[in-house]
Amino acid sequence: MSIDLSVNIAGVEFKNPILTASGTCGYGEELADLFSLSRLGGIVTKSITVKPRLGHPPPRTAETESGMLNAIGLANVGVDEFIEKKLPFLEKFDTVVVVNVAGAKIQEYVEICTRLADCPRADMVELNFSCPNVEEGMGIATSAVLAERAVAEVKKVFGGPVIAKLSPNVTDIAEIAQACESGGADAVSLINTLVGMAVDIETFRPRLTNNTGGLSGPAIKPVALAMVHKVYQAVKIPIVGIGGIATADDVIEFLLCGAAAIEIGTALFVEPDTPVKIARDLKKYLSKNKFDSVKQLIGQLRIYS
Amino acid sequence: MSIDLSVNIAGVEFKNPILTASGTCGYGEELADLFSLSRLGGIVTKSITVKPRLGHPPPRTAETESGMLNAIGLANVGVDEFIEKKLPFLEKFDTVVVVNVAGAKIQEYVEICTRLADCPRADMVELNFSCPNVEEGMGIATSAVLAERAVAEVKKVFGGPVIAKLSPNVTDIAEIAQACESGGADAVSLINTLVGMAVDIETFRPRLTNNTGGLSGPAIKPVALAMVHKVYQAVKIPIVGIGGIATADDVIEFLLCGAAAIEIGTALFVEPDTPVKIARDLKKYLSKNKFDSVKQLIGQLRIYS
Amino acid sequence: MSRIVVEDVSITKISDLKRGYFRLNIAPFSKAAKVKPGQFVHVQIPGCGVYFRRAFSIYNFNAADGSIEILFKVVGRGTACLAKCRRGDRLGIVGPLGNTFRFPLKKETPVLIAGGVGFPPMYLLAVHMIEKGFEGERIVFLYGGNTKDDLVDISRIRKLGVELILTTMDGSYGQKGLITEPLKRIIDDRCGKVRLYACGPEGMLQAVDTLACDNDVPGQMSLEAPMPCGVGICLGCVRPLREGGYTRVCRDGPVYNFGEVLL
């Protein structure tokens, strides 16, 4: 029996539900030294901003229990160099390219997405509203009104599907997801990192020069799953699940909770070939359990009532 | 050189800054089989409600990476039996007794605290606004207005110091902390558990009959630290730090971020004598670093600016 | 003095009994002399990344040298890791935990029913009864498994001189079929004079519980539940009681009278 791993999000066909998460796979160049990017359902590139950014001074990362903190500070080459030098590299791979976009103001999202609208290889954009590392960015992630407006403005300029990436650092993520849906988002992705901190008890210094950072990795998986589950009950648009995914079993949990696809982040650092292994193990699970398509898992959670 | 581990919160003297967290040490009876409770700075008893509660059907807990999920469902003996049968047991120990109180409405907090006001052994109360397991409870935890009102009402009836225990599942925990301070809280404690979920991929069932539960353990420590740090900058009342504490090093991180004392929760399950070990290692650290009082660490974080 | 201790112990011996079963000797455990049959230890398994401790019944103990023995089957991440431990490795244990079995009356025939990894506490109970003056031949010991491979350490139980009845589901060893078949016959034969003790898989315990209740036979069984803490403070291991409410298997149990718990 042939197993179909493909999923469809907002009209875009993914050969499998496995994407790599923004900020954890650069612009694809380095991972391509490990496996062909054509094996990915999609790649979400590092957040780009209007101007290049160097990011925060080191230390930018800290190891935590079953996870890590980062405050990279949106280091990126800027939209110009991205379009000129980074996007062409991705052309040779048969995978969906999702360009992640970050900005301090709505206008910046619009500006970048206007530029991307002319790039055929920018299959989709993902709007990073939630990066906890830039003060200015926080507003959109935590405000339903701003999030809705940002999505609506971007939709006006970018022809392809738009994914809104949500922050977990809010009281009610479903409310923000609904606002994005109202704004015209074609999908939501969640979660970005949780605000966290670690302290060096010898120097009395935070372990990150940014003082706080974003927590990611297996530690946050339960939080991400609960949020995907909550948002699935609140919106009709597809959900891309993110947070602590390291194995095919993790992916299945997300799909059952309602994710139509997933992104792998921090796991790439520890096991850079995670997507390849997951695709293999996902097939095994499906065939063992007599499913012929991964779509048969989406939203099939049997909640207790 | 003698090392002073004592701290003072709202006029109450604790022999050391180490408390056991509500819901993770019962009413003290079981831990007393392992070590004398007099070795604790304080014990925070399991949340009590007006009426006894059986709690949710099992499974109520699930293991996660460096942590766990729980949805015990506030199983407790109720305030009557607590006062009659549980509180007397604690009389024989030389430790501060903090009685944790939960309710669905403000009136219930008031009712319980009125009863406790007559109990000399109820040195302090801790108001659990944040238990994610009871729907009704969520309101107070996520609303600054309700939290302020709840504290103010309790303060009218309970003579001793009142600690407000905060939920991390909010956009801005500092705002809630400030509201509690305005309401007259003598201290805030944070964090309670993060909402989380886990799924059994064989049965398609959530791993908890309550579907979602509260995430605790080392996995959440970075989140707790960041919140303590944030609240420390926002309020003047003392902070009790909670979340993933398992070692003396963890305690020191919390103290540096501004906690005046800490509570140990999930670590008790894995290493039931954690408080004893931490007290020992804390002394070692202080003496090695030539401090004579643990108070010298509180709030001494050297942030990057 | 503390009734329960948290200690670091060494693995003094690890025996691969094949087919996924292992026997582990650990020492020194300061409470070895205090162990009662049915009690368990909560073991911190080093370096496998599982967060909770794992519970294992005490299979045997030696008060003289402070050693205890456990017998376990590899079923998941924790036990797989434990099986890789070697002599000299350190383990953290909490114990002894849980309650124990009620001693049979002089006139009763104790019937011990062990299924799979329910064997260790039943073995220790038999040893204990013999030590306390029960003649081995008066004890009936039923030991069942799915196949021959699940009946481990048979030579050891044979040495006790008990009346041993072995069963396997597939007939690969002993009598073919469920362990409850010979049990039914014994209950019928010695009506009113037996006391049952059972430990094993849920399905077996259900069957034994029903048999015991239906035939008014006294006795107890040892239950399992996932145990975050093992010492009674988390309320995670609860099971529903027939009379209503929940019981903590780790502290109120793991040994219960038949009919007490809703299975």
Add this chain to the structure above:
Amino acid sequence: MSRIVVEDVSITKISDLKRGYFRLNIAPFSKAAKVKPGQFVHVQIPGCGVYFRRAFSIYNFNAADGSIEILFKVVGRGTACLAKCRRGDRLGIVGPLGNTFRFPLKKETPVLIAGGVGFPPMYLLAVHMIEKGFEGERIVFLYGGNTKDDLVDISRIRKLGVELILTTMDGSYGQKGLITEPLKRIIDDRCGKVRLYACGPEGMLQAVDTLACDNDVPGQMSLEAPMPCGVGICLGCVRPLREGGYTRVCRDGPVYNFGEVLL
């Protein structure tokens, strides 16, 4: 074919060199034949609960049997756990990672400066030079540590027939004092004809970097940084460049020209 592989390998030998230093042989690594001096592997240490892999320079490799060797010092949780591994244990490795050193010109005298655990890549570089036709006696090898205990595997480097100069801070072995003392003399003596290669603690590298820049001596050094990913995708291992901006030590490095990185 992938340039970098993620593989499970076995520990074929672990040697306790005492005083906290260990040598580990692992195989089979499919890229053993491709290793260049200065490159490293990123090692997943089983069962110690640390989340990230740990980076170790490749100390030696054997293209024939696909084995590689690392030399490490116990400094924390990860390395302590690695030291407890035994023959036959499995490790996950990612590699080979990072860039390599520029080869000296024929007329230059290569001076290799190794401090503490900076020894492995310097050793491999010396081996490589000799293989590529440099006579051993033309290579100057400075090896320094705090005390005698930090100078491990000296016999091995002696065998290469290099001009070996050993230093210890406390004078317990070789010349007493900083490794930069003999280095200064060498630079003065052979002015204009040396090329320096350095790996070691931050303080030593700063001193060598300054010496090299001040005296206009060419050469390179291998840096360290905490490395979450090791393959260039996390941007966590960055260090500031003199010309502005940041460099990823894991991928753009770990080998840099003197004067390139702000130390």
